[in-house]
Amino acid sequence: MAATIRDVALRAGVSVATVSRALNQSGPVREDTRRRVVEAVTELQYRPNNAARSLITRRTGMFGVLLPDLHGEFFSELIRGLDEAAQAHGYHLLLSSSHDLAEELEAALHGMQGRVDGLVVMAPRLSAEKLDALLPRNTPVVLLNSPHVATSVYNLRIDNRGGARAIVTHLISHGHRRIAMITGPAGNHDAEERVAGYRDALADAGIACSSALEIEGNFRTSGGYRATGVILGLEDRPTAIFASNDAMALGALSALRDAGVGVPDDMALAGFDDLSSTQYSIPPLSSVHVSISELGARAIAGLSDVVTNGSPTAERHEILHATAVLRRSCGCSGREANGKA
Amino acid sequence: MAATIRDVALRAGVSVATVSRALNQSGPVREDTRRRVVEAVTELQYRPNNAARSLITRRTGMFGVLLPDLHGEFFSELIRGLDEAAQAHGYHLLLSSSHDLAEELEAALHGMQGRVDGLVVMAPRLSAEKLDALLPRNTPVVLLNSPHVATSVYNLRIDNRGGARAIVTHLISHGHRRIAMITGPAGNHDAEERVAGYRDALADAGIACSSALEIEGNFRTSGGYRATGVILGLEDRPTAIFASNDAMALGALSALRDAGVGVPDDMALAGFDDLSSTQYSIPPLSSVHVSISELGARAIAGLSDVVTNGSPTAERHEILHATAVLRRSCGCSGREANGKA
């Protein structure tokens, strides 16, 4: 049986209250008393029981993380950012992923009830109304890349629209006028914002946009491959493709290669996310960089702030800038440079 | 204030004991009593307090997951497997990643003390002795791809050696005799096993192995790129490269391309992991397939088994098969096929 605080108190010849104070520095304890306690702790290998502690403090030291069906590098980078920050702030991460449907999210939310001090939720496929209905009222929530909702204390997003606009504007600066876009899955909030950015750029340049040039993808490599096949079959073939994420851009690259279409000469190409692997694609892929791990880090910082400072300092909204990274696939020389719309 | 079991009891006109029994079906309750309880629960929006519950049951409903510094697809696939299985078994995942050093692992292990009913640990850089000293004695542990240790109840691994042997044997069957290998980081257990498999294959074919042909990488794309530069500079240049993971193989592909070396004609290439993105590389990459998510799923199943059945049914050891997947980079036509040594 594991040692309890009572055993420690007995061993150190003090009361349990003193042990508690010594261990949590939650009150004055004479130095030598403290030392006796610490000794007893190590001798008995005492570890405080977290359940008992959080039963009374009403804090669990854990943040819940609810993510949609994410893949590969994006997912691992996000977790890395969350994890590092959580550790730094003294929290653990309770993770639950693959929640695309409202019901799944709700079930997961339910399961975390009372187990966490705060929640990081990413739900790009849910409407503001749905989200609003689902979010718990008693737990601080940080929303990632989701439609804004009043009940969340903090809303973080990457500048999907601005980033897409910047890279497409760059494509236009290479002389392209007929630019196809491979979109994300329908109903995905990020995907929609990137489409908006694409249209912004076209509008800026006085180019009419056409729904025939917006081919639906799924944010997966396979979808990029497929969509590119459609694009190549278009009459009056476009001279450039903007894929709304890198995974699809890689699929596009593969399809272009299979079709014998040279990149960037016969077809310019750009993606979004700037995954680290894209600089090794052939040719290296121009993309939009966004610090995914920072997104995670800020989310945790925001939660931690709310939890320790009690009241939500204020309802907050934060946008992480996304900048174009120019490599060879768009026609640039390969030297990296920043392009800002 | 959230409703407690007392409130529910009052509302339903029964005792707290009955509420508990009704909710946990831990004892006989008359049907209409049960219904009254359920009604009160929904009306009051009652949620049992997990802290209180685990204080007495000594179960938390959570499994801890401790991972090394993993990246990209491997990481996300593993988590997916773990997460799905955990959900299926009614558990939550307490995640902590990026632990390569023994001290980091220890700190994380400490933090999870008492918060979890079991642990999934992946520590490819730690020796059996180090691990043995670190692992808690009172919590069931499943070890993933780690040196076997007696204190773990369950040991799962992928067949690194067999998989490497199979793909290298295949390379040899294409007529290659001089095959370079890009290894993983020194001290990594998986990496070492893959080297052993590579040597096995050479030995099988009566080819002497040479340390000059084993170039150290780091499991990252950048390392594969760098190592390939070294290989291309070798006198009596090899005709094939086995990269011990796909990330490095992709880096190799990029380096080969930059050097104007054709794949597979001038240089055959194969990787390991069979990441989904590799089928879209140019040319598609031959690799070794292993079901990463299944690794995760089995880990959870094993833990869950131990936790519910009390005693560790027996000390177990399980190996997940790894099979060669043949695409174009090794010289095959592109039609997928299985090659088994």
Place this chain on the structure above:
DNA sequence: GTGAAAGCGCTAACAG
């Protein structure tokens, strides 16, 4: 079938 009561291990007043 149901209720009363005794804690699980800890923290937090409140005295001293």
Place this chain on the structure above:
DNA sequence: CTGTTAGCGCTTTCAC
């Protein structure tokens, strides 16, 4: 500075 005491919300004997 330290000890006593009263619970946190729940499960679980033990009676009835």
